[in-house]
Amino acid sequence: MISGQLLSGTRVLPLAYGNDNFGCSAEKDICIIAVAGGTMNIFSLALSSFSVLYIVLGFKIFLMNKSLLLNRLFLAINLSLFIWSFASALYISAHTLEACIFWYKVSSVGCFIFIGLILHYFLEYTRKEELLKKWWIYVLLYLPCVVFSYMEIANDFYAKAYSLGSNGWTVTARTDSLWFWAWTVQFVVYICLCIGMSYGWGKKATSLRERKQTRVIYITATISLLIGLAIMVVVSILGVDIPDITPITGMCWSLGIFYAIVKYRLMAMTPSFIAENLFQTIIDSVILVDPKGMILNVNEETKSMLGYDQAELVGESLEKLFLQDDRSQRNTIPELLEANPIRNKETSMVSKYGAKIPIILSVSECKDNYDTQMGFVLVSKDITEYKHAEESIQYLATHDSLTGLPNRLMLLQLLGHMIEVAKRYNRKFAVFFVDLDRFKMINDTKGHDAGDQLLQEIATRYTQTLRAADVVSRQGGDEFVILIDDVHKVSDLGLVAKNILANTYKPVLLQGDECRVTASIGISVYPRDGEDGQVLMKRADMAMYYAKEEGKNNFQFYSRDILSELTGRLDIEQNLRFALEREELSLHYQAKVNLKTGAITGVEALLRWQNPQLGSVTPTRFIPVAEETGMILSIGKWVLMTACLQNVTWQKQGLPAICMAVNLSLKQLTDINLMDNIEAALKDSGMAPNLLELEITESMIMSNPKKMRDVLVKIKNMGVRLAIDDFGTGYSSLSQLKHFPIDTLKIDRSFIRNVPVNSEDKAITHAIIAMGETLGFVVVAEGVETIEQMDYLKGQACDEMQGFYFSKPIVPEEFALLLQKQCNTLAE
Missing domain, CATH: 1.20.1070 (Rhopdopsin 7-helix transmembrane proteins)
Structure with missing residues (x-):
């Protein structure tokens, strides 16, 4: 109740x-x-x-x-x-x-x-x-x-x-x-x-x-x-x-x-939810297996990584994932599980489609509250991207990023290996040190993109030219080193070098223009020139510099004589730096003569150097050094000013006004101060602009025709005359030259030397004179040394000549006497 x-x-x-x-x-x-x-x-x-x-x-x-x-x-x-x-x-x-x-x-x-x-x-x-x-x-x-x-x-x-x-x-x-x-x-x-x-x-x-x-x-x-x-x-x-x-x-x-x-x-x-959620959402692969290695469960990342469905893996042995591709080189599954705990072991798994996937693996044992083994947890991370990145880093560390060729680091490794093999089997091999001769000019005038394109093309040519066993590497800039393996005859290396030179010289289309470069090659031979990689590299480098001294576009084998030659070059560079301030430089003058009248119509200023230690140094030895070191800019400015002052001095002495020719280098032509230097020389000397003629080579203007044309037009607008020196040795044509404000063509002395007897030289000289006349150019023949050469040129109606037949280069005082003598003769 x-x-x-x-x-x-x-x-x-x-x-x-x-x-x-x-x-x-x-x-x-x-x-x-x-x-x-x-x-x-x-x-x-x-x-x-x-x-x-x-x-x-x-x-x-x-x-x-x-x-x-x-x-x-x-x-x-x-x-x-x-x-x-x-x-x-x-x-x-x-x-x-x-x-x-x-x-x-x-x-x-x-x-x-x-x-x-x-x-x-x-x-x-x-x-x-x-x-x-x-x-x-x-x-x-x-x-x-x-x-x-x-x-x-x-x-x-x-x-x-x-x-x-x-x-x-x-x-x-x-x-x-x-x-x-x-x-x-x-x-x-x-x-x-x-x-x-x-x-x-x-x-x-x-x-x-x-x-x-x-x-x-x-x-x-x-x-x-x-x-x-x-x-x-x-x-x-x-x-x-x-x-x-x-x-x-x-x-x-x-x-x-x-x-x-x-x-x-x-x-x-x-x-329980946290465990389940982590198991399914963790970014790593997780596989649960029983003590025998049979798969109990896998998470989503495992299925995604390997390409399997859940049903295809559950109940299967781990061997399906770990031992399918290479059983002989891996531990068995029991050994793998017994080795637990495993932390960050680098191995690989095999996907459903047979792809080998590199992973980092960790294995842990699972036990219950009574310490009874229930199975294992395998956690793995796909490191495919890391492997690719590692390979990429390794590649970048050992290869040139621009050309894909081995870099200096890898070259030294390959060179060391080649030395070991050569020692073991008593073989010879050669080291070629290759430097492109006109690369800097193209890089400066056409820009770095064109320079990169040129390097890539040259790298491809060298790789295709040589055997698979040979090694082509880029050291940086315009330098390549080539290893020629298993050389039987040293004389065969000359053929290889000529082949490289020929492939280098082939034209390259850069920014719509055909450009050519040459190469200078230095060669050292193992074991004759050294048994150490660094020594072989150094001596090939020395031989390459000697090839440049010999006029470029050639190859030279290392010899003991080269060392003394290069030592002389270093002496030239050190003394040339002080040549201007010590007043060791001077100008000699060589007359240009009208072939019809015999009158002196102009004069070319030629640089000379007299050094107390080195004596008289020829222009072919010191001018390349001046161009390479950049000293040519200050020397060229001095030459221009001195030549203009000298011409005015002769006029003040009562001598007739004649045209003064001065040579320009490519570095001067691309110098931003060139216009100022020309204007200063004319203003300070008081010489009329039409009495100055600047000589450049055709290879200089063809290196970057558009840019060079703009520069030449500016010079021409100042009233200065322009001449193409050494015409016929470059890659231009008269049809191309008509687009430039040129006044004078100077036929290269190499065609004049054999013109009386060589039919090919005769044909070339005749063609230049005829086409020059058609285009309104004054044609001057250089290097005239015999009466036969002069007579042939007269017969072809060449305008002027210059050479030892009439006068060698002489000092200002002697040239004044020569000019005065001619004036007296004409007066009589």
Whole structure:
């Protein structure tokens, strides 16, 4: 029996059936079952089943992570739903009125507690951390639950009457009570707050997972609210003869939250979820195997890396992945597993398609709480990209980035290996040191892009010209070193060098222009010239410099005589630096003569150097050094000024005004100060611009025709004459020269030397004179030394000549006498 306090204030309406009708009724359609002294119908049976399900769901989530507050709140919610649902089942099927009232009040307490807990849960779920730090929020959550529970137990504020109907006990609500409506408002407001918070949280969620889980929760909450309100109205307010089964609405929420947990990982931070999530999302390959090496599971990265599906790997031996390609050179799987723990072992795996994938492998053993071996975890990282990067770095460290040829570092390694092989098998090999002769001029005039293109073309030619066993390397700049392996006859090296020279000389199309370069080659031979790689390189380098001294575009073998020659070159460079300030330089002058009249029409200034230590140094020895070192700029400026002053001096002596010819180097022609230097020489000397003729070679203007034309036009605009020196030895044609502001062509002495007897030289000379006349050029023949040469040129109507036949280069005083003598002769 229930206590008097529990029943105090309770009003019992007349029952539909008297007390003598308790039990089974044959007149009713519902099956009544006797349970624990009462009767259980379909409603109470459903509520009892739900209450069991609440317990199962609550503890299942709680056990996933006991420390997580959301899990503990979910358990508390399900316990309150259990109380509400199970007590409702008992009061509906109660045997006596007292039992019905008792269990109804218990179920009410469960209902009131549920409302507070569910709002607390949603505050935690939507992460209202700041709000939950306030003490009053807990008063707002749970004080109404306590008050309404007390009021219902003590005063029956909700229940107005209990009636035993055909479906069990029903309760009529006290709709005229303020407490009833206060409770109803709290119920609706709290539930609406839960729905509103979950909906707002879903709107702010950034991940699809959070949006989906929130949608499930607020939809199930809305359904629960609507169903609960409908049952309340139908049963408690309208008094329809069915029991109050409102507790079943909690199942919508409980199942909704449970579904969100299982499907969308609502309470994701559980140990099991973390382990599963890491296993599937870790960027490394993870393979789980049993103690025998049979695969139990693989993660997504493993499937992606190897190209297998899950079903193709699970149940297979690790040998499928590790030993397929090369069984003889690898450990067996048992040996691999027994060697654990393995950390960062470099090995490889084999993909589904047979590709060998380099990996870094770690192997760890798994044991249970009883120290029993359960299997192994293999974690591996695909290092294909690292390997490619490593190979790329190694390649860049040993190869020239522009041409792809071995660089100096790799060359020294290959040279060392070649020396070892040559020693072992008593072989010979050669080192070719190759330097391009006109590369700097092309690089300066056409730009670095053209220079790079030229180097790439030359590298390709050398590689295609030589044997596969030979080595072509680039040392930097315009220098190449070639190793010629297994030389049988030293004389054969000359043929190889000529072949290299011929391939170097072939034209290269750069920026729309055909350009040519030549090469100077120095050769050292193992073991004759040294048995050490550095010695062989040094001596080949010395021989290359000697080849340049010999006029370039040739090859030279190393010999002891070369050392003394190069030592002499170093002496020239050191003394030339002080030649100007020591006034060791001077100009000699060679006349140009009109072939028809025999009159001197012009003079060429030729540089000479007299040094106290070196004696008289020829221009062919010191001018290349001056050009290479850059001293030609200061020397050329001095020559230009001195020649102009000397011409004016002769005029002041009463001698006739003649044209003064001065040679320019390529470095001078590309010098930004050239125009200023010409203007200063003319202004300071007072010489008329038309009496100055600047001589350049055709190879200079053809190195960069457009740029050179612009420079020559500027010179021509100053009133200065322009001449092409050594014409016929370059790569231009008269049709090309017509685009340049040229006044004079000087036929190279190599054609004049044999012109009386050599038909080919005659034909070339005749063609130059004829075409020069057609284009309006003054044609001058250089190097005329015999009367036969002069007579032939007269017969071809050549304009002027210059050479030893008339006068060698002489000092200014002697030239003044020569010019005065001719003036006297013409006067007579």
